[in-house]
Amino acid sequence: MAKMTVNPNYCKGCGLCIAACPKKIIKFSAKINAKGYHYAEVEDQASCIACKMCYQTCPDVAITIEK
Amino acid sequence: MQTIAKRPESLTDLQFTYCPGCLHGVAHRLIAEAVDELGLKNQMTGVAPVGCSVFAYKFFDFDMAQAAHGRAPAVATGMKRARPDMNVFTYQGDGDLAAIGTAEIVHAANRGEHISVFFVNNAIYGMTGGQMAPTTLKNMKTTTSPYGRDVDDIGSPIRVCELLNTLDAPYYIERVSLLSPADIIKAKKAVLKALTYNKEGRGFTFIEFVSTCPTNWGVDPVKALVWAKENMIPVFPINNFRDKGNEGVAQ
């Protein structure tokens, strides 16, 4: 049981979390946030293993991990 | 379910002003996490430089000072001598620390000022639009080295950790990188150690982060990590240069 959440207001769509995720479950949203970024969001929450790699590399501290 | 990773208390809620994929935000987070973990939030203060991270004074949720370009170690010296009960750090980029601020960092380190210096090295001047830095690599093109850095004309990149390591006083000097989650986890250990030593009043601590500048390098953030690993690490090797708290222990 693990959950990663991206706060769309902080995310700048840099893609570092997408590259870092070993399960490849993060993608860019089709939606954009107020600043016009396609923010990252998880697409297969059930596969999240709470490894925190996304959290480690996120330069905007936009990610919260729960376990 | 428990939250096992979230925004540290020692960061304000402001969105960072850094470019997408700029690792300044990671460095900020590591410092903030360490401050939280060490319970230092209410006695912490820091000095923001001139550079992309000039607004760092807005991003940490404690009293902060902003300093003239390069002068942060001197400002931090004044602060720590004025309020020794507080813990002080500086946060500086490669122009701030290794160009205009060379005298200030060398002498603060030489005096063994009880401060922690966090030095973000991305081999370029970000805020002013991508000019050459003292740490710019040989043959690297920047807006003020448009034909590539000619080391015969203007010298080679400066390795600050190695330079400071010639001094007697510094207590802890380590170069880390932010170029992968595994590297970041190691960097966090170094930051935590630096601030632990700071809390314990052991002396001058210095962490250099090998970092990226996707915008001015002209690559996307993920490619920037790869480029930095291939090109910067050979010039700025990851190393624990000195750790007086662990003397005699193999690094």
Next chain:
Amino acid sequence: MGEKILMKGNEAVAEAAIRAGCRLYFAYPITPQSELIEYMAKMMPKVKGTFLQAESEVAAANMVYGAAGCGKRVMTSSSSPGVSLKMEAISYIAGANLPAVIVNVQRGGPGLGDIQPAQGDYFQATKGGGHGDYHCIVLAPSSVQEFADMASDAFDLADKYRNPVMILADGLLGQMMEPVEFKPYKTEEEMVELSKQHFDWCIHQNEDGPGHHHNEINSLEIDPNVLEKHVLELDKKYKTIEANEIKYEEYNINEDNEVVCVAFGTAARIVKSAIDDLNAQGKNIGLIRPITVWPYPYDAISKALNKKVKCINVFELNLGQMVEDVRLAVNGKVPVHFMGKVGGLVFTPEEVAADIMKNL
């Protein structure tokens, strides 16, 4: 109290600063003020203060910025070329509304110049020196006693207005020995009070909950609308200082003055001697001696222009700097003459008297 000590100006101002509660001093050696830093090196540890010889005047001034940002009484000192190095930090100190005291023991310039006394930094001190719209409060002593007295005045003004204050002395005052009566040391209670001031804005220990503060020692306002507001607030402060802190001395100023002289600092002492000689011979010459050169006593000068005054004579140890402020005050009413002496040389009372007579 009441006891007079024969002391060199450089040392007297250092002693006075310590008595005024200064416990942080950062500086770099430079002639002719090295005795000041050496005195501080000896005495600061005795009062458990901090003395630090910095790597440069630049570093020293930035250490001042840091300590001032923590709300403490802090001082630096230098001489002309070193004060030039401090200009960036002074602009930052002013822009961040910080209290600080800077002592300039002027020497001959420009450039490396020489080590003899001069007044060539008047423009630098009063018209900027550093970049941007700001002012240092500038005090110009004319005797070792005044130099010492200005230490506590400077700290009081700095704290009152959250502004840098410069004491504009020169090598003669720095080196000369005169009897000084010092104010007493701050008591323990007074020191405790000093340590509690400025908590509404300075860097200090934090707390959780409603008492949590996020104070910023900063002069950057990237939004021009916000910067405008900030600079206009500075302007308000400067106008308040102008309205309240002007100080000057009137020496034989009366309705029958034939000539009024204007001079500051060491030059004023020499002019006084010349005036005494001339007045003993039946002339009626007066002197206005600005004590604050910023804010400048323009009104005092224009008020001294009674009907009999033939001209104003300005004497400075430079090529003519304060004379511009005198011309502003006089506003064309009477001729303004200037005699300067440069190179670190000092005019004699005879030279001054001859010049006054020439213009009479």
